[in-house]
Structure formats: structure tokens, C-alpha cells
Amino acid sequence: MMSKAHRLHPAAIMFYLYKELRSIILPAFFMLIALLNSSVMIMILVITLLILVVITKCLLRYFTFSYQLLDHEILVKSGIFVKKVNHVPYDRIQNITSNQWFFLKPFGLEELEIETAGHSEGPEVSLAAVSVKLKDELNKYRSEVDTADKSKNVSRETFSGESYSITWRELLKFSLTSPAFLSGLLAILAIYGKVQNGISKKFYALAANEMQHLGVILIVVGLFLVMLIFYIVSVLILIAKYYHFNLVKVNNKLQMQYGLFKTKKTSIATSRVQAVVVKQALLRRFLKIATVKLVIISNSKKEDTEKDIIIMPVIETAQLEEFLNRFFPDIAVDKLKIKDPLPKTYYYDLRNALIFAVIGDVIFGILFYAIVWLVLSFVLLSLIFCMVPAYLRARRSNLSIIDKNYLYLTNNHLFTKNSYFIPKSSIQLVERRQSIWLEKNLFAHLRINCRSGVGERVIMVKYLSADWVDEVVRWYKS
Amino acid sequence: MDKIEKLPKDIKTIWRINVFIDFLLFLIVLSALVIIAVFLPEEGQHLVEIGQMIVGIVAIVVLAGELILIPYRWNFWTYYIDERQVELHKGFFFRKQIIIPIARVQNVTLKQGPILRIKDLQKVIVVTAAGKSEIEGIKASQAETLKELLMKLAQEAKNDV
Numbered sequence: 312m313m314s315k316a317h318r319l320h321p322a323a324i325m326f327y328l329y330k331e332l333r334s335i336i337l338p339a340f341f342m343l344i345a346l347l348n349s350s351v352m353i354m355i356l357v358i359t360l361l362i363l364v365v366i367t368k369c370l371l372r373y374f375t376f377s378y379q380l381l382d383h384e385i386l387v388k389s390g391i392f393v394k395k396v397n398h399v400p401y402d403r404i405q406n407i408t409s410n411q412w413f414f415l416k417p418f419g420l421e422e423l424e425i426e427t428a429g430h431s432e433g434p435e436v437s438l439a440a441v442s443v444k445l446k447d448e449l450n451k452y453r454s455e456v457d458t459a460d461k462s463k464n465v466s467r468e469t470f471s472g473e474s475y476s477i478t479w480r481e482l483l484k485f486s487l488t489s490p491a492f493l494s495g496l497l498a499i500l501a502i503y504g505k506v507q508n509g510i511s512k513k514f515y516a517l518a519a520n521e522m523q524h525l526g527v528i529l530i531v532v533g534l535f536l537v538m539l540i541f542y543i544v545s546v547l548i549l550i551a552k553y554y555h556f557n558l559v560k561v562n563n564k565l566q567m568q569y570g571l572f573k574t575k576k577t578s579i580a581t582s583r584v585q586a587v588v589v590k591q592a593l594l595r596r597f598l599k600i601a602t603v604k605l606v607i608i609s610n611s612k613k614e615d616t617e618k619d620i621i622i623m624p625v626i627e628t629a630q631l632e633e634f635l636n637r638f639f640p641d642i643a644v645d646k647l648k649i650k651d652p653l654p655k656t657y658y659y660d661l662r663n664a665l666i667f668a669v670i671g672d673v674i675f676g677i678l679f680y681a682i683v684w685l686v687l688s689f690v691l692l693s694l695i696f697c698m699v700p701a702y703l704r705a706r707r708s709n710l711s712i713i714d715k716n717y718l719y720l721t722n723n724h725l726f727t728k729n730s731y732f733i734p735k736s737s738i739q740l741v742e743r744r745q746s747i748w749l750e751k752n753l754f755a756h757l758r759i760n761c762r763s764g765v766g767e768r769v770i771m772v773k774y775l776s777a778d779w780v781d782e783v784v785r786w787y788k789s
Numbered sequence: 790m791d792k793i794e795k796l797p798k799d800i801k802t803i804w805r806i807n808v809f810i811d812f813l814l815f816l817i818v819l820s821a822l823v824i825i826a827v828f829l830p831e832e833g834q835h836l837v838e839i840g841q842m843i844v845g846i847v848a849i850v851v852l853a854g855e856l857i858l859i860p861y862r863w864n865f866w867t868y869y870i871d872e873r874q875v876e877l878h879k880g881f882f883f884r885k886q887i888i889i890p891i892a893r894v895q896n897v898t899l900k901q902g903p904i905l906r907i908k909d910l911q912k913v914i915v916v917t918a919a920g921k922s923e924i925e926g927i928k929a930s931q932a933e934t935l936k937e938l939l940m941k942l943a944q945e946a947k948n949d950v
Contacts, residue, residue, distance in 0.1 A: 740919070741887070742887045743886040760919045763919075766920075788890075
């Protein structure tokens with residue numbers, strides 16, 4: 312069985328165009344600003360030239376790209392000047408993700424991203440527009456290779472499709488409480504900083520003159536409106552992104568499907584799962600909702616927490632136990648006994664935070680002693696941002712051994728509560744820390760290393776009863 | 790090797806040499822500052838002089854501190870290996886206890902720089918899938934047997950699974 316080399320669907324050209332335009336839009340914008348003073352002729356010339364270059368590049372890219380399904384591997388040829396031939400054996404494929412924009416649905420097209428365990432940035436192979444049938448075909452090839460390999464292996468467990476979808480109510484709660492708009496605002500501020508350099512002085516003076524007419528109140532209202540718009544937009548984006556989030560478990564794989572305009576399908580082999588994390592920000596805790604993520608082995612080089620794969624963006628805490636039971640039957644959630652935090656833990660965490668805050672306040676006070684209100688507000692802010700997380704940390708630092716295979720551990724990051732369910736088999740090493748003073752008071756810290764992405768993840772709980780920590784050490788050794 | 794072991798006494802010499810190398814680095818920075826001062830105008834020189842003072846003081850404090858801490862470091866740095874796990878213990882005032890199950894050991898690296906070679910010591914690095922831990926220096930012959938033992942145990946542990 313061997314197919315000949317295929318080209319992508321011509322719709323891929325549009326896709327390339329979109330990507331190309333997105334990457335040059337900002338530089339092009341600055342270039343136009345720079346050309347603002349020159350004649351219209353030159354501007355039109357430059358713009359047409361730019362468009363021509365982009366179009367030819369996309370066309371060339373399209374016509375030089377081909378893929379071929381062979382018996383044991385997928386062969387991808389690409390490159391305009393530098394020819395690249397990429398062989399990806401089926402049994403090395405870790406993950407196939409498909410993205411489908413709503414307007415491609417009628418044509419039966421989607422984007423496929425093929426990931427391997429290689430250390431490349433992003434997916435190894437990206438097929439911009441191919442028929443939806445290709446994924447099934449690929450999976451067929453993969454399973455053929457798989458069964459040929461594993462026929463001698465013991466029969467694997469199969470679970471008939473457990474499925475879970477989020478409800479509208481959950482999705483709304485989730486989007487409304489997301490702080491994502493803040494990061495959007497920051498991004499805009501950063502772009503503004505760049506634009507400020509680009510905009511000519513003339514333009515700037517004009518704007519400043521305009522601003523003088525507006526009062527301070529108007530500016531504040533304007534800022535508020537901008538924030539509000541950002542908030543609404545980010546809520547809408549989130550709703551579109553996680554619309555109809557559906558999680559299915561089949562054959563030791565977790566499959567997710569979500570998105571309104573762009574339907575994304577991805578699957579994770581349960582063997583890659585290192586730990587299950589339940590995250591809860593303060594606001595969401597009041598609304599009794601949480602996010603479930605997985606720490607997995609992948610080739611992602613992103614930041615620690617971004618690497619974690621969201622398998623359930625939002626779930627009501629009441630449903631959590633049932634959810635875990637269905638998708639992770641290994642974790643005996645019902646056996647989980649959570650101990651009360653010790654009063655001494657509060658003392659240690661609050662003391663440390665207080666010392667930290669006071670030192671900061673004193674330094675700030677020395678620098679700005681002349682401006683009393685500034686110092687006072689700094690003191691207030693430092694107390695809020697040190698003491699509240701410290702209180703939460705003390706309250707949320709906890710651990711409990713569920714059974715001989717699973718450890719339950721909670722800690723706090725700023726205002727977010729993280730609960731980890733870690734199987735013993737994925738803990739790479741355990742570190743117990745204790746200072747001589749803590750020993751007297753029978754307290755200790757615990758650090759646990761797991762694999763995450765291509766690197767390590769350190770999960771730490773501080774100021775726990777030494778008995779609890781020792782119990783974990785003994786549990787780990789046995 | 791079923792007992793808690795300390796690093797060989799020779800490691801203290803190595804640490805001392807390392808401390809002096811650190812001190813040398815400080816001296817290089819200091820002499821660079823002295824040379825810079827020559828090329829600067831009056832006002833600048835004052836600033837550089839303060840810099841020189843700070844670097845000098847830090848260098849001496851670091852030198853003295855590290856030299857004093859060497860016996861402490863040596864005394865409270867122990868390791869323990871049995872057929873189930875590798876354990877490392879560090880420190881007295883701030884105690885660390887690291888436990889690596891043999892089954893999690895991915896590979897063992899032996900490393901020997903020129904300074905360790907003087908005393909015929911070797912650094913043993915135990916690598917797991919997430920990060921690594923070091924035994925800073927043990928006798929080369931011992932390191933060899935340790936490596937053999939670790940790899941044999943790791944093999945057996947893997948076969949068990």
C-alpha cells in the first residue's frame with residue numbers, strides 16, 4: 312500500500328497568505344508611518360510591491376510542498392531555496408492535532424499538526440489544508456504499525472468511551488472570571504510603546520493638544536471603557552475558544568475537541584500523563600469552579616505552567632470527584648482524607664511574608680520618604696500582596712497519601728490553589744528539607760521532581776508537619 | 790555499601806583549591822578595575838575606588854567564609870546507597886535529604902576535571918528523567934565500582950517492572 316505524492320488543497324494558499332500577512336502587518340504598518348510624508352505614488356508602489364512579494368512567496372511555498380504516505384512513514388518535502396525532506400515514521404508520532412476553521416467545514420478540510428518527541432520548536436509537520444479523511448488514514452497506518460509491533464505484548468486495557476462536555480453555565484463563569492484581558496491590555500501597552508517611537512513628533516503633538524481639551528475625568532472614563540472593551544472581547548474570545556469543549560476517553564487516549572470558529576481536535580496518550588493538576592483562582596473558588604490540567608511529557612519548551620495541557624477548562628467542584636473517577640479511575644479520590652493545616656504553618660508563612668514586606672517597605676520608605684501618600688499606599692499594597700498569599704499558602708499547603716500509588720498535594724501560587732494528584736511512578740526524586748530550628752518544632756519542607764515538557768517540574772510544599780513529610784518519604788521508599 | 794558514607798577527606802583539598810580559584814577571579818576583576826581607573830578622569834576615579842573597595846571586601850569575606858565552612862560542609866555531606874535507592878544528605882543547619890529510587894536512574898556520569906585529577910577523585914552525577922544530582926567527588930576506583938553497582942541495580946529494577 313503506497314500512495315503517490317500529494318499536494319495540499321489549494322485553500323492552503325489562503326492559509327499561508329493569512330499567516331504571512333499576520334507576520335508582516337506590524338512592520339508594514341511602521342513602514343507606512345515612516346513613508347507618511349512622501350508622495351502617494353511611492354506609497355502605492357511600495358504597497359503593491361509588498362503584496363506581490365507576499366503572494367509569490369505563498370505560491371512558491373504551496374507548489375514546493377508535498378506529502379506522501381508510505382508504508383512506515385510520512386514523507387514531507389518542502390522548501391523554496393533550501394529543500395527539506397522530512398521522514399516521520401508512524402510509530403514515532405506522538406500526537407496529531409487537527410484544527411478546523413468554520414469556513415473550511417463545508418469543504419471537508421482541516422489543518423493537521425503532527426508532533427513527534429523530537430526537540431523541534433512546534434509541531435514537526437504542519438499540513439495547512441488537507442481532507443479530513445487524511446487523519447483517519449494516518450491513524451490507520453499508525454495503528455497498523457502499532458499492532459505489528461505490539462502483537463506479542465499483553466492485551467491492553469480498553470475503556471469504552473467516557474465522555475464529558477462543559478455546560479454553557481460553566482463556560483460563562485469561566486470566561487467572566489478570566490484575567491486574560493489584563494495580559495491583552497499589557498500587550499497593547501507594549502505595542503503602544505513601540506508605536507510611540509515610530510510615530511512622528513508632529514503627530515504626537517497633535518494628539519497631545521487634542522487631549523488637553525479633555526478633562527481628567529474623561530480620560531479616566533476613557534481608560535475604563537478601554538478596559539471594559541478588552542474584558543468583553545477577551546470573554547468572547549474565550550467562549551469561542553472553548554465552545555463545546557468535549558473530552559472523550561478511548562483506548563488509553565484522551566481526546567479533546569473544542570472551538571467555535573476553529574474546531575481543534577487533539578489527543579494525548581495516557582502513558583504520557585505525569586500528574587493531574589486541579590487549578591483554582593481565588594475568584595473561581597468563590598464560584599466553585601476549577602480547571603483540570605495535565606502535566607505531560609512533550610516537546611514543548613514553553614514556560615512551566617503553559618506546558619500543562621488543559622483537559623477541562625472549567626468544571627464545577629461538585630462534579631470534580633465524579634470527573635476524576637471517570638477519566639482517571641486509578642486515582643481513588645474517595646479515599647482521600649484531607650488533614651487540617653496546623654496553626655504553626657500559618658505562623659511561619661505569615662512571619663516570613665511580614666519580614667519580606669517590612670524590608671520592602673523600609674527600603675521604599677527611605678527612598679520616597681517625602682511623598683507620604685505614596686509610601687502609605689505602597690505599605691498597604693505590599694501587605695495585601697504579601698500577607699494574603701501567605702495566608703492562602705499556609706491554608707492550602709497540604710499533602711495526603713491516597714493509596715500506595717498516588718500522592719495528593721496542594722500548594723498555592725499567588726492567589727491560585729493547585730492540587731496535584733501524582734502517581735508514585737512519575738516522581739523522579741523526593742527531597743526533604745529541614746532546618747535545625749524547624750526540626751525542634753517538628754516541621755519540614757517537601758520537594759518533588761517530575762517530568763514536564765522536556766524538562767523538570769518541581770512541586771514544593773513548605774512548613775508541614777515533619778510527620779507528614781516523613782510519611783511521604785517512607786511511602787516513596789517502599 | 791549499605792552504610793552511610795562521607796566523601797573522602799581529599800575532597801576538602803579540592804574545595805580549598807576551588808575557593809582559591811574563586812578568589813583569583815575576584816582578584817582579576819579587581820585588577821581590571823585598577824586598570825580602568827588609570828584611564829578615567831578625576832570624578833570617575835572616585836566611583837571606581839568605591840567599586841574596588843567593595844570587590845576587595847567581598848573577595849576576602851567569600852574567601853574566609855568558604856574556608857571556614859569547608860569542614861562543616863564535609864562533615865554533613867553524606868550519601869547512602871542500597872539496592873532500592875540513592876540517598877544524599879547535606880547540611881546541618883539547613884538539612885536536605887534527597888531520595889532517588891534506583892529504578893528512576895537514567896544514567897550515571899563520571900566526571901573528572903584537572904583539579905579532581907590531582908587527587909584522583911571523580912564526580913558522580915546521577916541523572917534521572919527530571920534533573921540530576923551530584924556526588925561531588927569520590928575515589929576514582931570507588932566511583933567505578935559505584936557506577937557498576939548503580940547500573941546493575943538500575944538494570945535489575947527495570948527488569949522488575
